[in-house]
Amino acid sequence: MSQGPFLEAKNLRVGYGGRPVLEDFNVSLQYNEVLCLIGHNGAGKSTLLKALFGLVPLEQGAITLEGKSVERPDPRELSAAGIALVPEGRGVFPGLTVAEIMKLGFWANNIPVGEQSARLEWVMGVLPMIKRFYTQRAGTLSGGQQQMVSLGRALLSQPRCLLLDEPSIGLAPKLFQDLAGPIRALQQERKMSILIVEQNVREALKISDRVIVMKSGQLIREGSPEDFSNNTELMELY
Template sequence: MTEPRDGHRAAVQTMSPGAALEVRGVTAGYGAHTVLRDVSLTVREREVVSLLGHNGAGKSTLLRAVAGVIGVERGDIDFGGMSQIGHGSARVAQDGIALVPQGRGVFPNLTIGENLQLGGGIARRATGREKVSMDFVLDLFPALSSRLHEDAGTLSGGQQQMVAIATALMTSPRLLLLDEPSTGLAPVLVQTMLDQIRSVHQELGIGVLIVEQNIHEALRVSDRAYVLRLGEMVRERPASALLDDPDIWDLF
């Protein structure tokens, strides 16, 4: 694993030792429509984990529950040893969980710089961890630095996705939740995007939970993987072992 850059060594070392996500027996959905049933999942410190499954399986719903965007009917969600249940999305973000939602996660009428500053605002209200600087983020995504004053809506889909991820990093997360970050990218760019996510993870030493339709590409950059099917967790495997699963094609 690549060593974090000097400016972030301290941030990594002072991260609370239990900064891991534990979802235990979660049942959740939308009003009377229960989507997730008794779902459990763990993202250990500094782990990249894929969450896979067919359309409508409940992947985005699980990320929303973890990020506090929706509540849970039953079960626990712990982060860094603390329950997140009932905290709401603003508090969860301050606690260090950043969600990059499916689709366009940017404000198109704000400039790239203004989008990034919104993430920085969340970090300013957070305590107990070192802040990620804009220089550091722009170093990771150099394509954005010359365009800071341009409206985010003028960028290509792939570049907007970069802005969305960069904004999430500006919140100084300890866990990054990515909902289909490669959507809308040309196939040749999907691998590049996922490689970039893997190197972001290595630079910052944070956990990443990534939902992807590009199964092979996602597994290549992941340590472990889960498969959701009709709202139930049906597999948990080391990423390299999942492709050898004899039922893999049935699962999707």
């Protein structure tokens, strides 16, 4: 019997103020897979990630995690189950130092005091650049540095699944490459599942196993990164 998906959403309806953004939406994320989700602004990509992490309530449909139904997705419970969200816009507190942000991460993920030092060392091994600005306030950091902090905070829980919402926003292509490389290496080493929403399609395809395209709350196309190598076709999807 083949192994089912790690995370799956069936017949989702999600919206704001009575207006649906996603309607009868289905998506699955396999074990040990990087799934890239692309589409125009307003297609519902970020809403999907928020729904999967329990930040937006489901109006209809179901989410299953490793084959078990999650009736009311809750961020704390999903975090405990090994899922981490890196939100769009980085979400770091500008007035706090990187060290203080990491302490908040320990608290949010219920990491015992005795394990915190080892967790931090592990994160620094994945993203060694953080050591250079560990004592600085997040508001003084560049966009790329803030993105590393946001990712590092998410990795403190040593998640089995990462939901990444547009990590390249505000970053030069080279900086996104610097971030994408360690993410892919970590994913392959730990057999993680990653769902990445990304506008920098070219770079995202390089680290993906499968691609889905959204338009106006619907999934309109699916394939391998090679299927989307034609730049003209890709632009037409937008």
